[in-house]
Amino acid sequence: MVDFLLERTAPLPLPEAWRRLTEWPRHGEVVPLTRVTVVTPPPTGEGTVFVARSGLGPLAFDDRMEVTVWHPPGDETPGLCRLEKRGRVITGWAELEVRLGPGGRARVVWREELGVRPLPGVFDPVVERAARYVFGRAVNRLLRRP
Numbered sequence: 001m002v003d004f005l006l007e008r009t010a011p012l013p014l015p016e017a018w019r020r021l022t023e024w025p026r027h028g029e030v031v032p033l034t035r036v037t038v039v040t041p042p043p044t045g046e047g048t049v050f051v052a053r054s055g056l057g058p059l060a061f062d063d064r065m066e067v068t069v070w071h072p073p074g075d076e077t078p079g080l081c082r083l084e085k086r087g088r089v090i091t092g093w094a095e096l097e098v099r100l101g102p103g104g105r106a107r108v109v110w111r112e113e114l115g116v117r118p119l120p121g122v123f124d125p126v127v128e129r130a131a132r133y134v135f136g137r138a139v140n141r142l143l144r145r146p
Contacts, residue, residue: 001092003127006110006136009101010143014073017106018098021143022081024050030141031134033060045070049086063090073098091115110139 010017020026022044028036033056039049048133055061057092064087073079078099092113101107114131116123 001113001115002124002131003111004128004132004135005112006108006132006139008108008110008139008143010106010108012143014075014077014079014098014106015092017084017108017143018073018079020145021098021108021139023094024048026142026145027052027138030138030145046115061087061089063087065094069095070083076100085112085114091117108139108143110135 002065007012012020022103024038024044025036028034031052031054034052034054036050036052039051040047044067046067046069048070050065052059052063052065053060054063063085065083065085068084069080069082071080078097083096085094092110094110094114097109097111099107099109112131112135114127116127119127137138
């Protein structure tokens with residue numbers, strides 16, 4: 001298992017930053033070779049389940065996630081979302097927090113504990129670097145796209 005933390009600041013109101021980060025299919029638009037499908041009916045809240053399918057052909061796998069905490073932000077109050085990863089390959093959890101940052105900008109904190117079941121711990125440094133890169137790039141793109 002690897003743990004990592006990403007922090008970003010965006011010139012957005014908190015509710016807009018939240019929307020951009022928690023419209024789950026948008027993640028498939030910014031993560032290469034990934035498609036995200038929401039399994040449960042809207043609106044998003046505790047109990048929402050979605051699946052990120054990543055890879056090509058027989059090398060693809062599903063990252064099934066469930067929203068276990070859902071507290072959207074107000075104009076000046078922070079928001080928190082927790083995802084539990086329930087897939088056969090990818091395990092762990094992610095927390096997404098949106099709060100006021102400097103100058104009234106949105107401050108995003110993404111915390112994640114990530115495991116890849118078939119890989120032994122010796123690969124953790126590689127998994128951490130790859131995850132930090134992929135998720136960091138995805139968060140940047142999500143925050144930039146309306």
